Amino acid sequence: MLLKILLIEDDATLFKEIKDRLMDWEYEVYGIENFQNIMERFAKVQPDLVIIDIQLPKYDGFHWCRSIREHSNVPIVFLSSRDHPTDMVMSMNLGADDYIQKPFHFEVLIAKIQAILRRVYNYSTTTSDLKVWMGATVDLERNRVSNEKGMIELTKNEIFILKLLIERKNKVVSREYLMNLLWDDQRFISDNTLTVNVNRLRKKLAEIGMENGIETKVGQGYIAIEQVGK
Template structure:
């Protein structure tokens, strides 16, 4: 049975979420001590976290960064804030999706199921481990790792999906619509800026490996893998 951890300081909202989620056969753990979020995360080892932005002591962005140091489990932010920058902040700090309050319970469940499928279910690995390679760049989709030379970068599921699409399409362009369809089951709830934020995060992963300008923006079309490291090695 998969475990959902709820970190929400409004007890009415927390109980509403808990009572609805358990109807679908999930185990639910609700955090009450907001100074011990990571202690409870380590004890429960949840498969997904619902994380409010506004929390006592430290906000949800802080706790998401702490979670990302130890886990790549899906994190869905909950917030009454509706500004675009709030959604950008959530994604930049390691979140996988952003749900605006007030929300419809069925939308929350659809997003939970979608993230669980992508992380552990029908979209996750079911056979021998795959490895994609382009000009010395190696992607291990099942491990969520990107490697180049002796360096390795840990990826989120969405980052791995984007890089996989770029490597599979190289040297062709990967369209924005194709990426949106690959990354989100229901594009109706995806803000246009969400893909831009994820592309920025992918570029940062390449920089961790010492690779600059690895993702080229093709105006009006999408993105293309730029094997700039090959040219640099030839100079």
């Protein structure tokens, strides 16, 4: 069952961009047609998470956050182009779970959404402890990767990074996204530590003939390669 997100954003262009990206991650996304009746829409959708802008027609996001909190403990994430510290303090005091300032990297939004959903609903993006990648079996529970050339043992950080990459294989995964999820997972990884872990992961993969499995996209991040049809 797909988790439902209510996106309360009056900028049509931004709404469509966020909705399309969230749907790529297999979330159901609902919007607002009448900004005077947001609570009616909320009651009808019964979302698992709410993303809300501060500056909205009629009443601002703080107003609607108060209204939602009177009826529900659903997770709420604020999006705002306003950078005054009091806005963040206000949102937290009203019971919001996070505050993201515009413009933002979409990977950061996804990382925060997944972190909140894991915490609140014990939700996991991993449906199985076994993954198949480049003809190899990736055992997420035992921290192992094996193929016909042998087997390698990975550290918890290395298997976590590999999992995130192969979940988005053939797509660039930004360093910022990786560090956000690793940080939330209480691994407290730094930029330099991420580089070290990826380099070690590559060296281990090379031991079983998978040295070309992970590519670096300079200035962007990393990509786990998977040939079409493999």
